[in-house]
Amino acid sequence: MLQIGVTGKPNVGKSSFFNSATLSQVEVASYPFTTIDANKAVAYVTTKCPCTELKITCNPQNSKCVDGTRMIPVELIDVAGLVPGAHEGRGLGNKFLDDLRQSGAFIHIIDASGSTDEEGRPVDAGSHDPLEDVDFLEHEITMWLFGILKKNWSRLIRKAQAEKVDFARIIHDQLSGIGISLEDILEAKRSIPTEYHAWEDEDMQEFLAVLLRIAKPMLIVANKADLPTAEENVKRLQEKYENVIPASAESELALVKAAEAGLINYTSGDSDFEIVDPEKLSDAQKKALNYIKEHVLNKYGSTGVQEALNTVIFDLLKMIVVFPVEDEHKMCDGKGNVLPDAILIRTGSKPRDLAYVIHTDIGESFMHAMDARSCMRVSSDYELKSGDIISIICR
Ligand SMILES: Nc1nc2c(ncn2[C@@H]2O[C@H](COP(=O)(O)OP(=O)(O)OP(=O)(O)O)[C@@H](O)[C@H]2O)c(=O)[nH]1
Incomplete structure (x- = not known):
């Protein structure tokens, strides 16, 4: 979640x-x-449930539907x-x-x-x-991360130069405990013109502030x-x-x-x-x-x-909601639950990404996907839209 x-x-x-x-x-x-x-506690984000537009009765399993509004659980951490x-x-x-x-x-x-x-x-x-x-x-968070990175900085520079390891990877290893991806690090680096080995404290702090805005909006x-x-x-x-x-x-x-x-x-x-x-x-x-x-x-x-x-x-994390079904005609899962699940997935995701979010096995045996509204096959580079009802066809 x-x-x-x-x-x-x-x-x-x-x-x-x-x-x-x-x-x-x-x-x-x-x-x-x-x-x-x-x-920690569970709260909801809300979106329109397709049940109203399709005039069908849904049986949500991973979420809730109240008068046509689908409520999708997210976890709040205090x-x-x-x-x-x-x-x-x-x-x-x-x-x-x-x-x-x-x-x-x-x-x-x-x-x-x-x-x-x-x-x-x-x-x-x-x-x-x-x-x-x-x-x-x-x-506060930037300075705290700065403390972590700065502690080993000279040793890290020597290591990167001696072993010819990419610096972004070394920073990634150092910050691996806080859930920041290598892509986030590479993106943040683009806004700092100085090369890693020549960074002053201010460059490092600026980099970490940018990184934080990207990785933890x-x-x-x-x-x-x-x-x-x-x-x-x-x-x-x-x-x-x-x-x-x-x-x-x-x-x-x-x-x-x-x-x-x-x-x-x-x-x-x-x-x-x-x-x-x-x-x-x-x-x-x-x-x-x-x-x-x-x-x-x-x-x-x-x-x-x-x-x-x-x-x-929906705005900061740029997520959309997609409704996966097994039977695209009846819009239900294997047990007959209509529109059972509402999945939060990143904007720009493709059908195969959805398959992986549902389950690694489904991702690995993914063949193609069907749009349940039209019962037509969608191309594998189709960008999913919020509200899509998708059936994944596996090998
Ligand atoms: N007028 C008004 N007062 C509020 C509002 N939200 C909280 N308060 C009041 O602000 C005070 C603090 O609220 P809490 O929710 O306990 O604040 P907190 O940030 O959790 O406080 P700590 O537990 O000390 O960290 C209480 O007296 C609340 O009644 C609001 O929206 N309007």
Whole structure:
């Protein structure tokens, strides 16, 4: 399952985001849709399920379909301990290395209302500038990686020159513990004109910062957007950074809980909710719901939590969703389950890549693929599109 790290200073709303994204869960066949351990839980990304367009009833196995929206599980990892200065030994260690290796991308939660200082201590709303919090995270991880690489650098240079080994491979070996590919290293190197052996510390740091952006893309969640002091900061953040989603994790948590209690109809990502029976709500509950409607939903279009998850997977990691089936006529698997699986796969993938994602054996015995909508064979260099229903024909 795809893994996303959720990180940020203390008190910015990480737990609220984590809980709201992972709370409303129904057991689905082979996945434990509950908290995996203290700092891991399953959340969903959403896409249109083809069942509506095809007017068929689906029986999802690896995912869930709610009113034509397919919910695909991803794993959230709660990455704690990142505070300014953490790379100097105040917080990063093997646990962080492990989280970093597993995370394909990061959600960086910041307090857009400016009511927590640089270390996460509560201060008067608006008195801290949240823009200062954005860069520290990249800086901390970069400096930490720098520490790892720099430690052996002179020895590595000698080794590369003596053994005539490609430097990119040596760096790859050094950083193998954090899940970075050789391709990522080669791509990052293109933006550093100096040759490896002549690198100064600044070149190495610049290289690592670029590498991090390529290998572990980061989404900024401007949380606490419901508070009045957040509005201006959200605008400034969006002007300065590319991937910024305004959010109110606390509002999402309240809405999900109210929906679970049967007080409102609401699905994560919705731009509105519907009160089931006004008689059942206390005055305080009505007031809270009105506040969320006015200051979050009407202003930003949603609470931002579902949008953040979808943006990480579909925009930052450039994934698409493909529905593999065994029988292209009935659009089902061997057991008759219609549209059983929704698979997240990289944009640009071909049918054979899909076969490998399903199972190595299927990849190895791949012959060709059929498009189940047209029942026509697709060429092996066909680029899969999101929503494709594909049957793999094996030898
Ligand atoms: N107004 C507002 N407050 C929020 C929001 N999200 C979280 N909070 C509040 O911010 C405080 C911290 O929230 P948490 O979710 O515990 O933050 P955290 O980042 O997990 O904190 P640590 O566990 O200390 O790392 C709590 O008082 C929350 O109620 C939000 O969207 N809007």
